[in-house]
Structure formats: structure tokens, C-alpha cells
Amino acid sequence: MAIVKCKVCGEEIEETILKCPRCDSLGPKRGKRIRLILLCVMVVIVALFGLGYYLQMGEVEKPYEEVLQERLDEKLSQRGLTAALLLRSRLDNPESMKLESAISNQDGSVLCFEFSETDAAGKKKKSKAAFVDGELDRTDAGWKLFCTAKIMRPIRVKSPTL
Known part of the structure; x- marks a missing residue:
């Protein structure tokens, strides 16, 4: 040792x-x-x-503007779904509603819908509606005032029933 x-x-x-x-x-x-x-x-x-x-170096972070845009798209989609469900509840035959298009202004305060429905007489027709600051307007004047010749963007309404 x-x-x-x-x-x-x-x-x-x-x-x-x-x-x-x-x-x-x-x-x-x-x-x-x-x-x-x-x-x-x-x-x-x-x-x-x-x-x-x-x-971690391989991960690419999204630009801030893209994240904001995704959040806005999600918010508009939720507002669109809420407004479409409200519109559907106000129809004579709610099950007949088929949403064809949904558009919104940039901040989501105006939502415009084109849809087909079956009226009380059983006749199928195309209709338009504007949802402005929480109020539903189904008149042609409201559609022209809020939805025509405005800067609008399409929105996705996520619902299997619409």
C-alpha cells in the first residue's frame, strides 16, 4: 500500500x-x-x-402580427357563431337555415350573413341579415347600409349544424 x-x-x-x-x-x-x-x-x-x-434553435416563432391575426380570426369566428345562432333562433323554421356566407368588418362590430331558409309557407328563399353591435337587422336597407361597399373579410363559422 x-x-x-x-x-x-x-x-x-x-x-x-x-x-x-x-x-x-x-x-x-x-x-x-x-x-x-x-x-x-x-x-x-x-x-x-x-x-x-x-x-430549440429549429423552432421558428410566429411574428407578433401573425399571432394577433390568429386571435382576431378566432374572436370573429366566435362572434359569427353567436350571431348565426341568434339569427337561426329568430327564423320561422330554424332547421331549414343553411348558411352560405359570412363576412365581417375588421373589428367584428358588423357581421353580415347570406343564407337560405324555408319560410312559413314552405317556400325556399335566399335571405340576408346584418348583425350590428348586438342588434339583428334583416332589412334590405340594413344590408345595403352595413354590408355593401364596405371593406369586409370572410369569416369561418365553426358549427356542424349551420
Whole structure:
């Protein structure tokens, strides 16, 4: 067995001893093992962080304008669904309503619908309606005032029943 000096107090001790009898510091081999284990753990942690960073580099974040546009589209879709359900509830034969198109202005305060319905006499007809600031307007004058010759955009109304 080899004799080595304690790194803390300088006492000569055997290499295999666990603690220095003089200062209670860890023995030479045990100290080397702990440092080796800690070094391996640190290398693994750094490698995992590096791998995570490398994998994240491939992800492309959406531009802020695109995120805002998606939120606006979702908001308009929800408003369109609400307005279409309100319109449907006001028809003589609600089950006959088939939505053909839905358009909106940029902020969603005006929603315009073109749809087909069956009236009380059983005759199928095409109709138009404008939903303006929470009020439903089914007149031709309302359609011309709010929906014709305006900057409008199509919206998706997500509902299997419309």
C-alpha cells in the first residue's frame, strides 16, 4: 500500500484509508471518486442543456402580427357563431337555415350573413341579415347600409349544424 500525504493537513496516511485520522477530511481515493462523479454529472447536465438549446434553435416563432391575426380570426369566428345562432333562433323554421356566407368588418362590430331558409309557407328563399353591435337587422336597407361597399373579410363559422 502506498503512503500519501493528506491534502488538508499534510499527515502521511495510507492511500486506501477513508478519512484522515488527524483532520477528518476524506481520504485520497474517496475524494477522487467524488470529484469524478461530480464532474460526470456536470458534463451530463451541460450536454442536456446544449441538446435542448440545439433542438430549440429549429423552432421558428410566429411574428407578433401573425399571432394577433390568429386571435382576431378566432374572436370573429366566435362572434359569427353567436350571431348565426341568434339569427337561426329568430327564423320561422330554424332547421331549414343553411348558411352560405359570412363576412365581417375588421373589428367584428358588423357581421353580415347570406343564407337560405324555408319560410312559413314552405317556400325556399335566399335571405340576408346584418348583425350590428348586438342588434339583428334583416332589412334590405340594413344590408345595403352595413354590408355593401364596405371593406369586409370572410369569416369561418365553426358549427356542424349551420
